[in-house]
Amino acid sequence: MIPVALALAHAALALLWPPLLLGLIGRVKARLAGRVGPPLVQPYRDLRKLLQKGSVYSRTTSWLFRAGPVVGLAAVLCALLILPVGGRPGPLSFPGDFVALVYLLGVARFFTVLAALDTGSSFEGMGAAREVTFSSLAEPGLFFCLLALGRMASGWSLSRMISLAPASPGAGPALVLVGVALLVIALAENARIPVDDPATHLELTMIHEVMVLDHGGPDLALISYGAALKLFVFLALIAGLALPPGLVDPGLRLVAFAALTAALAVAIGLVESLMARLRLVNVPQLLVGAAVLSGFGLILVLR
Numbered sequence: 001m002i003p004v005a006l007a008l009a010h011a012a013l014a015l016l017w018p019p020l021l022l023g024l025i026g027r028v029k030a031r032l033a034g035r036v037g038p039p040l041v042q043p044y045r046d047l048r049k050l051l052q053k054g055s056v057y058s059r060t061t062s063w064l065f066r067a068g069p070v071v072g073l074a075a076v077l078c079a080l081l082i083l084p085v086g087g088r089p090g091p092l093s094f095p096g097d098f099v100a101l102v103y104l105l106g107v108a109r110f111f112t113v114l115a116a117l118d119t120g121s122s123f124e125g126m127g128a129a130r131e132v133t134f135s136s137l138a139e140p141g142l143f144f145c146l147l148a149l150g151r152m153a154s155g156w157s158l159s160r161m162i163s164l165a166p167a168s169p170g171a172g173p174a175l176v177l178v179g180v181a182l183l184v185i186a187l188a189e190n191a192r193i194p195v196d197d198p199a200t201h202l203e204l205t206m207i208h209e210v211m212v213l214d215h216g217g218p219d220l221a222l223i224s225y226g227a228a229l230k231l232f233v234f235l236a237l238i239a240g241l242a243l244p245p246g247l248v249d250p251g252l253r254l255v256a257f258a259a260l261t262a263a264l265a266v267a268i269g270l271v272e273s274l275m276a277r278l279r280l281v282n283v284p285q286l287l288v289g290a291a292v293l294s295g296f297g298l299i300l301v302l303r
Contacts, residue, residue, distance in 0.1 A: 018229050018232035028269025050216075051221045058119060061214075068111045093158065095155070108230070109135055113128040115215070123210060127211045128211055130280070134195065141184075149161040166245055167245045181293040189234060193276075232261070
């Protein structure tokens with residue numbers, strides 16, 4: 001019964017924990033701004049409210065607009081099946097699965113962009129163009145990070161990479177570079193400051209939010225939940241690298257993993273409170289810098 005209980009706990013953590021991380025980020029930002037802020041469970045309330053509403057579709061849209069939120073969420077859920085959570089291997093773990101993880105996230109982005117373009121709005125097209133441009137700069141850095149972890153772990157399964165890379169001899173400097181690069185890529189891929197501001201509705205600065213302006217009701221709920229899961233994927237990768245190698249008890253590893261993801265959410269809240277959003281022309285420099293850091297990490301483990 002204990003393995004079954006642990007499996008259920010891991011599944012519950014992967015599916016129910018992500019919205020709470022968004023609530024934690026919002027609470028940290030509110031506190032640093034001197035406000036009380038929304039409760040931690042506000043994202044769950046928002047999802048419930050959206051699911052209770054109806055959807056309105058324009059006559060100019062096709063099936064792509066309706067498929068975008070569904071396929072996007074399905075792709076991220078499939079990525080969760082590959083992701084190791086709390087030191088426990090993903091249910092679909094196999095050699096080379098890190099490539100599938102990256103491309104599943106790419107599929108989610110692709111259908112979100114298609115849904116935005118399907119509206120025929122030049123405004124949403126602008127956001128879609130920015131999204132694909134910045135993602136094309138972030139993906140090389142993400143691949144470099146995963147290749148460095150695979151080299152450190154002497155294996156190409158994501159579960160093996162996350163569990164064995166921190167214990168690799170002399171992996172400390174490379175892990176620091178990879179961890180910093182992953183955090184920058186996580187901010188970019190999840191439309192967070194300093195790349196994008198998820199709370200803004202200014203035309204000249206919006207990236208992700210502009211692509212989903214025409215979605216509402218259950219469709220917007222699927223998009224919002226998928227975005228929370230995507231953030232969890234990146235935070236889980238970083239938290240997995242920070243888990244103490246000597247912690248062997250599965251229950252304690254799960255608790256430590258949850259605490260680390262919460263700490264990373266607090267760190268994101270601090271970054272968004274202390275930094276301003278970058279000008280769009282400076283975002284490529286940030287992403288290229290993350291790719292350079294991860295590239296140096298890969299060079300350190302190859303030499």
